[in-house]
Amino acid sequence: MAIKFEQVSFQYPSFDGKNFSALENINLEISDKGEFITLIGETGSGKSTLVQHMNALLRPNTGSVTIYGIKIEKNTNKNKKIKLNPLRQKVGLVFQFPEYQLFEETVLKDIIFGPKNFGVKEDEAIKRAKEVIKHVGLTEDYLGRSPFNLSGGEQKRVSIAGILAMEPDILVLDEPTSGLDPKGRDALLELFTNIHKKLNKTIIIITHDMNTVYKYASRVVVMHDAKLVYDGLPNMLFMDENIEKWNLDLPDIIGITKQLEAKLDITFTKKPHNVNELFELMKGVL
Amino acid sequence: MNIIEITDLSFSYREDVDALHNVNLTIKKGEWISVLGHNGSGKSTLAKLIIGLLKADSGDIFVDGILLTEETVHEIRRKIGIVFQNPDNQFVGVTVEDDIAFGMENLNFDRLDMIKKIDEFSKKVNMNEYLKKEPHELSGGQKQRVAIAGILAMDTDIIIFDEATAMLDPKGRESIMEYIRELNKEGKTIITITHDMKEAVNSDRIIILKDGEVLAIGETNTILNDKETLNASNLELLLPLKLLYKLDEANIKNEKVKDILWQLSLNK
Ligand SMILES: Nc1ncnc2c1ncn2[C@@H]1O[C@H](COP(=O)(O)OP(=O)(O)OP(=O)(O)O)[C@@H](O)[C@H]1O
Ligand SMILES: Nc1ncnc2c1ncn2[C@@H]1O[C@H](COP(=O)(O)OP(=O)(O)OP(=O)(O)O)[C@@H](O)[C@H]1O
Ligand SMILES: [Mg+2]
Ligand SMILES: [Mg+2]
Numbered sequence: 001m002a003i004k005f006e007q008v009s010f011q012y013p014s015f016d017g018k019n020f021s022a023l024e025n026i027n028l029e030i031s032d033k034g035e036f037i038t039l040i041g042e043t044g045s046g047k048s049t050l051v052q053h054m055n056a057l058l059r060p061n062t063g064s065v066t067i068y069g070i071k072i073e074k075n076t077n078k079n080k081k082i083k084l085n086p087l088r089q090k091v092g093l094v095f096q097f098p099e100y101q102l103f104e105e106t107v108l109k110d111i112i113f114g115p116k117n118f119g120v121k122e123d124e125a126i127k128r129a130k131e132v133i134k135h136v137g138l139t140e141d142y143l144g145r146s147p148f149n150l151s152g153g154e155q156k157r158v159s160i161a162g163i164l165a166m167e168p169d170i171l172v173l174d175e176p177t178s179g180l181d182p183k184g185r186d187a188l189l190e191l192f193t194n195i196h197k198k199l200n201k202t203i204i205i206i207t208h209d210m211n212t213v214y215k216y217a218s219r220v221v222v223m224h225d226a227k228l229v230y231d232g233l234p235n236m237l238f239m240d241e242n243i244e245k246w247n248l249d250l251p252d253i254i255g256i257t258k259q260l261e262a263k264l265d266i267t268f269t270k271k272p273h274n275v276n277e278l279f280e281l282m283k284g285v286l
Numbered sequence: 287m288n289i290i291e292i293t294d295l296s297f298s299y300r301e302d303v304d305a306l307h308n309v310n311l312t313i314k315k316g317e318w319i320s321v322l323g324h325n326g327s328g329k330s331t332l333a334k335l336i337i338g339l340l341k342a343d344s345g346d347i348f349v350d351g352i353l354l355t356e357e358t359v360h361e362i363r364r365k366i367g368i369v370f371q372n373p374d375n376q377f378v379g380v381t382v383e384d385d386i387a388f389g390m391e392n393l394n395f396d397r398l399d400m401i402k403k404i405d406e407f408s409k410k411v412n413m414n415e416y417l418k419k420e421p422h423e424l425s426g427g428q429k430q431r432v433a434i435a436g437i438l439a440m441d442t443d444i445i446i447f448d449e450a451t452a453m454l455d456p457k458g459r460e461s462i463m464e465y466i467r468e469l470n471k472e473g474k475t476i477i478t479i480t481h482d483m484k485e486a487v488n489s490d491r492i493i494i495l496k497d498g499e500v501l502a503i504g505e506t507n508t509i510l511n512d513k514e515t516l517n518a519s520n521l522e523l524l525l526p527l528k529l530l531y532k533l534d535e536a537n538i539k540n541e542k543v544k545d546i547l548w549q550l551s552l553n554k
Contacts, residue, residue, distance in 0.1 A: 012423065041455070042455040042457070043425060043427030043428055043431070043454060043458050044424075044428050048425060096426045096453070097372070097374065097426065099372070137325075150326075151326040151330060152325075152371045152372065153325025154326050157325070175426065175453060179371070179449060179452050179481070180481065181323075181325050181521065182483075182520060182521055183520035183521070184324070184325055208453070208454065208456060210456065247456065247457040247458065248457075252525045253525065256525050256526055260546065263546045263549075264543070275525060275528050279532045279533075282529070282533075283536065286538060286540050
């Protein structure tokens with residue numbers, strides 16, 4: 001296993017002594033061989049906190065996270081004995097807010113910062129930047145611009161490009177598609193799918209979009225109130241009656257199919273997975 | 287009566303590139319309009335021009351009959367609340383409470399009234415237990431909720447939501463939408479900038495921007511169903527409308543089913 005959480009709990013410290021419990025007894029294993037995981041759950045349930053443990057940006061208060069054989073515990077690295085750099089190259093993390101990640105004068109400098117930091121030569125890093133900027137749906141013209149003078153969605157795309165250029169084995173993306181236009185969202189999800197399939201890498205995406213979960217994920221993890229409450233297949237999740245309680249929703253294809261069945265007072269012979277399948281089923285009964 | 291009138295509005299951040307080009311738009315009092323369009327199409331720029339945070343290169347903006355100028359900008363800002371795309375841009379206070387109060391302070395709300403409103407609106411967005419926390423101690427969705435509460439508490443005639451629910455969970459998003467519907471029924475003018483077609487369904491009209499220009503503007507029902515136009519600005523058809531298109535393409539004429547699909551697309 002590339003990443004293993006064992007009985008991990010985490011509290012955010014607070015000045016008034018009332019520490020805030022954000023993770024409680026999390027057990028989780030992630031392989032770096034071609035998983036496509038979506039991490040979902042209500043606002044404030046602990047998703048961003050959880051993924052920041054995956055490259056040792058945060059350390060558990062109790063329990064341990066083992067990342068590529070390196071065990072991270074509460075007091076690990078107080079004296080900087082362990083080099084965390086290699087871990088961060090293997091597990092690339094895109095933050096929920098792109099501006100936490102953008103700080104250079106130009107988009108180009110921002111994108112090559114990661115690879116250079118991990119020992120990639122400047123000209124190779126620049127070559128990669130020119131590639132990845134296109135992959136996120138922007139043009140080379142953007143490379144010379146300031147990352148702060150971009151629209152919200154453009155900033156998001158640049159922050160994703162920066163991680164792609166690092167070529168990590170595991171890509172962890174905290175709400176990569178919020179704020180993207182629908183076509184941009186689909187194109188990026190296809191890009192992640194390609195990386196996952198062709199390069200056999202693992203993708204972990206935090207999202208509130210149930211369509212993304214249903215269409216792309218091979219595994220879904222649900223957080224609720226600092227606890228991990230579900231870890232399994234997406235289509236099983238959407239049959240679980242707890243989804244209401246977990247503040248989740250049905251993917252459009254499931255929701256609309258159910259409503260159509262109710263309004264037409266019929267039951268389709270199969271469960272459609274996409275709009276084409278649903279259309280074929282409808283043709284059959286019309 | 288038109289509460290907002292925009293004529294021939296142009297603006298550029300950089301030489302030779304217009305972020306907005308010759309935009310014309312009128313919004314009636316009490317209307318709800320959605321602003322859609324691809325990343326970088328100019329939606330947030332338009333919002334910032336309306337509240338006078340940016341100054342137009344050419345063109346006029348009237349709010350409630352008043353021409354926006356350096357002299358009138360403060361008066362106009364009292365009429366418009368805006369929830370910014372990035373909640374961090376809105377936080378200036380030390381605690382969540384301060385941040386909810388900030389907009390009201392600018393409008394010179396009475397102290398006691400403010401305390402009442404902080405309580406009322408923090409509850410409305412489910413953040414009443416976080417009032418003493420600092421904004422950087424909040425999750426992404428919690429920040430958005432706080433930003434929304436601060437603007438709602440100001441009780442302005444016009445409210446602009448710039449992708450204000452993008453990071454909320456499905457149930458949280460629906461409850462905010464429900465509240466916006468209520469506000470709109472009470473007569474407030476609403477402008478929602480969004481990429482989510484399910485949100486856009488709520489509005490009376492939709493304007494679509496593309497590369498800084500108005501690509502289309504019209505009744506929500508018309509625009510929602512206009513596949514080519516949506517496609518041209520990176521947008522998508524709602525699932526029931528995709529089915530409608532397929533029925534048409536296959537020449538299947540079943541009015542009952544078509545009607546049901548329409549109802550479903552409008553969330554009914
Ligand atoms: N720096 C911090 N200090 C104190 N508490 C924090 C801090 N960051 C987050 N929290 C709290 O920890 C809990 C989990 O936050 P986290 O950011 O992990 O949630 P999330 O699931 O990512 O939510 P969202 O979907 O809104 O982004 C929240 O209740 C939040 O208020
Ligand atoms: N501060 C700035 N300086 C220079 N150019 C900018 C600045 N802010 C935005 N732009 C550019 O102006 C154009 C319009 O940006 P705007 O933020 O209005 O887009 P948007 O429609 O809100 O996009 P998004 O959906 O990504 O939020 C974009 O091409 C963007 O790159
Ligand atoms: Mg988060
Ligand atoms: Mg914007």
